[in-house]
Amino acid sequence: MKQGGELPWWIASIGVALGIVLLWQVAADRGWVSPIFLPGPDRALAALREGFAAGGDLTLHVTTTIEHMLYGWVLASVIGIALGALIGSSRRTRDYLGPTLEFIRPLPASAIAPVAIAFLGLSQPMVLAVIAFGSVWPTLLATAHGVASVEPRLIEVARALRLSRLQVMFKIALPNAVPDILAALRYGLTVALILAVVGEMLAGQEGLGHRIILAARSFRSPDLFAGVILLGLIGFTSNALLAVAERRLLRWQGR
Amino acid sequence: MRFPRGLVVPLLALAAAEAAMRLSGLESDSIAPPSAIARAFATALADGTLLQATGETLGAAAAGLGLGGGAGLLLAIALGLSPALARLMRVPVDAFRPIPSVALIPIALLAWGFGFPMEIAIVSFACFWPMLIIGQAAIAGIEPRLLEVARVLRLSLPARIGKIVLPAALPRLFVAFRLATAVSLIVAVTVEITTNPLGLGYGLMQAQQALEPDRMFAFLLWLGLVGWGLNALLLVAQRRLFGRAGWVAEEVR
Numbered sequence: 001m002k003q004g005g006e007l008p009w010w011i012a013s014i015g016v017a018l019g020i021v022l023l024w025q026v027a028a029d030r031g032w033v034s035p036i037f038l039p040g041p042d043r044a045l046a047a048l049r050e051g052f053a054a055g056g057d058l059t060l061h062v063t064t065t066i067e068h069m070l071y072g073w074v075l076a077s078v079i080g081i082a083l084g085a086l087i088g089s090s091r092r093t094r095d096y097l098g099p100t101l102e103f104i105r106p107l108p109a110s111a112i113a114p115v116a117i118a119f120l121g122l123s124q125p126m127v128l129a130v131i132a133f134g135s136v137w138p139t140l141l142a143t144a145h146g147v148a149s150v151e152p153r154l155i156e157v158a159r160a161l162r163l164s165r166l167q168v169m170f171k172i173a174l175p176n177a178v179p180d181i182l183a184a185l186r187y188g189l190t191v192a193l194i195l196a197v198v199g200e201m202l203a204g205q206e207g208l209g210h211r212i213i214l215a216a217r218s219f220r221s222p223d224l225f226a227g228v229i230l231l232g233l234i235g236f237t238s239n240a241l242l243a244v245a246e247r248r249l250l251r252w253q254g255r
Numbered sequence: 256m257r258f259p260r261g262l263v264v265p266l267l268a269l270a271a272a273e274a275a276m277r278l279s280g281l282e283s284d285s286i287a288p289p290s291a292i293a294r295a296f297a298t299a300l301a302d303g304t305l306l307q308a309t310g311e312t313l314g315a316a317a318a319g320l321g322l323g324g325g326a327g328l329l330l331a332i333a334l335g336l337s338p339a340l341a342r343l344m345r346v347p348v349d350a351f352r353p354i355p356s357v358a359l360i361p362i363a364l365l366a367w368g369f370g371f372p373m374e375i376a377i378v379s380f381a382c383f384w385p386m387l388i389i390g391q392a393a394i395a396g397i398e399p400r401l402l403e404v405a406r407v408l409r410l411s412l413p414a415r416i417g418k419i420v421l422p423a424a425l426p427r428l429f430v431a432f433r434l435a436t437a438v439s440l441i442v443a444v445t446v447e448i449t450t451n452p453l454g455l456g457y458g459l460m461q462a463q464q465a466l467e468p469d470r471m472f473a474f475l476l477w478l479g480l481v482g483w484g485l486n487a488l489l490l491v492a493q494r495r496l497f498g499r500a501g502w503v504a505e506e507v508r
Contacts, residue, residue: 013346020347037365092260099261106437106482107475110445111456114463114471118285194355194445201360201449209357213450216361224365228358235353 039222044229047222057211062230064206065196069234072131073192077185080136084143088177089169094148105141109134109191110198117202127199127207134195135188142184146177179250186242193235287469296473304458305477312447312454313481315371316439319378324435326379327386328428332416334387335394335424348387356381356442360450374446374453381442382435389434393427394420426497433489440482455481 021041027033028040039047051058087093087101112133113126120126150173158168200209212227269289275281276288287295299305334341356377363373401423405415421428447456455478462471 009342010346013343016343017346017350037362095260096264097261100264103265103479103483106440106486107479108441108444108456108482110441110448111459111475111478113448114459115285115475118463118468118471190353190355194357197355197357198445198449201357212358212361216365219365221362221365224361228354228362231358232350232354235355236349239353 035221036219037221039225043222044225047220047226048229051223051226058226058230061206061208061211061227062234065193065200065208065231066234068127068131068196068199068207069189069192069238072128072196073135073185073189075128075132076134076136076188076192077139079132080139080184080188081143081181083136084140084181085147085169085174085177087140088144088147089165089173094144101140105137109137109195113198113202122203122205124203124205127196127203130199131192131195135191138184138187138191139181142180143177146180147173150176179253182242182246182249186239186246189238189242190235193231193238197231283468284466285468287472291469292472292476295467295469296477299470299473299477305474308453308455308458308474309477309481311371312440312443312456315374315446315454316378316436316443318371318375319443320382320435320439322375323379323382324386324432324439327383327435328390331387331390332394332420335391335397336416336420338395341391341395352384352388357445357449360446364450369451369453371453374443374451377446378439378442381438385434385438386431389431390424390428393424393431396427397423429493429497433486433493436489437482437486440485444478 024038025040025042028035028038028043048058050056087097109130113130116126116129116133120129147169154172154176155168158172163171196207197209200207201213204210204213208227208231212224212231215221215223215227273289276286296305330344334344359377359380360373363376367373367376397420401419402415405419410418443454444456447454448460451457455474459471459474459478462468462474
């Protein structure tokens with residue numbers, strides 16, 4: 001398909017999206033859905049404007065949520081890549097640890113929250129621990145898989161060159177795992193945002209998760225929708241940024 | 256039989272935890288020795304609370320999976336068969352998909368209050384996306400000659416979908432279903448932990464707040480077993496039903 005042929009479709013698609021927003025506005029104005037839980041987009045936007053104006057608290061909550069998400073994700077990524085490399089590089093560790101990891105992996109990450117609360121209280125470290133625990137799995141498993149699936153001939157080359165284990169890891173195994181790791185990191189960031197919201201709802205301190213629960217409790221639906229829109233934007237932007245980074249870093253693959 | 260290396264680590268960890276708790280004589284509100292956890296598990300199993308909570312969680316997860324997954328599948332068929340429709344819906348889909356499902360918890364809470372409907376609504380939203388995205392790719396990726404055959408036979412649209420499209424895409428649709436099932440359990444438990452007073456998630460939260468770590472870990476362990484069992488069951492089903500085709504579907508996911 002030609003590039004020129006795509007543009008009208010994009011414009012039409014944006015038109016469909018705007019149509020949905022318009023329908024939302026009409027539904028709210030006509031009172032088809034109770035305004036208590038469905039404010040029109042106009043009121044949600046007004047709440048956004050107010051929240052970001054001087055004296056509004058949205059800037060604080062947005063940065064807190066992004067910080068939670070990023071710190072937890074970085075922690076999970078470092079641990080995931082290190083442990084994954086360790087597990088992937090040796091058949092023996094795979095045999096010993098594999099079944100345990102396979103058992104923990106399907107466990108809903110938020111289920112660890114009560115345990116984290118029991119140890120860390122309703123605190124910032126609790127939120128980070130929950131995020132890190134939840135988003136470590138995709139990276140860990142992808143790294144282990146990528147490191148374990150090195151082309152056997154490359155290992156023979158490494159043996160012929162008398163590379164040390166560490167050199168094999170950094171020169172052959174990890175580069176081999178990079179495509180897997182990058183895809184997993186992107187997925188891990190999505191998980192991190194979800195768990196940041198969960199953690200903030202439970203910890204009841206700062207952050208968008210806490211703010212939208214408060215808005216719901218006091219029936220301030222425009223504030224609630226403003227928060228949900230911002231969370232959608234954070235999710236969209238972070239995913240898009242990592243997708244761009246992934247494409248750039250993987251250019252050498254040349255498909 | 257080979258030496259079961261996978262069991263060494265968990266068994267050693269359990270023994271070490273038991274020994275450490277016994278020797279130190281530690282009384283804690285956040286951790287319990289494995290023997291106490293086993294006792295709490297037996298109690299919860301005997302008095303029916305564990306099974307009732309499991310039923311509530313799985314019920315809400317299944318209802319949400321049916322509603323959201325079904326809606327996702329319908330849209331996937333429409334978008335997979337019509338490239339024009341798929342292009343038109345690109346921006347709306349990209350705009351709604353990144354919203355974290357948990358962000359909708361407060362909205363559902365306002366609309367339905369506590370109880371099954373709000374939990375099912377959120378699980379539905381979460382299950383809608385994997386079914387739509389993977390399903391659409393599966394259906395758009397059907398061998399074009401099969402669709403040509405359908406046209407030559409002048410099959411009606413329902414016949415085309417029922418006799419050609421769905422059977423051809425089935426292995427990958429099953430992979431989507433498996434993922435959506437995992438998502439449904441995760442989201443149901445998350446809703447219960449954050450707000451909804453139902454099911455295993457609430458049981459966990461309650462045990463923590465009552466400072467009963469033995470009960471909390473019993474629930475957590477059980478939840479792990481349920482998640483693991485569900486996943487294992489679906490993997491076996493996938494292998495049985497589709498054999499090599501299922502394996503290929505997994506690879507191209």
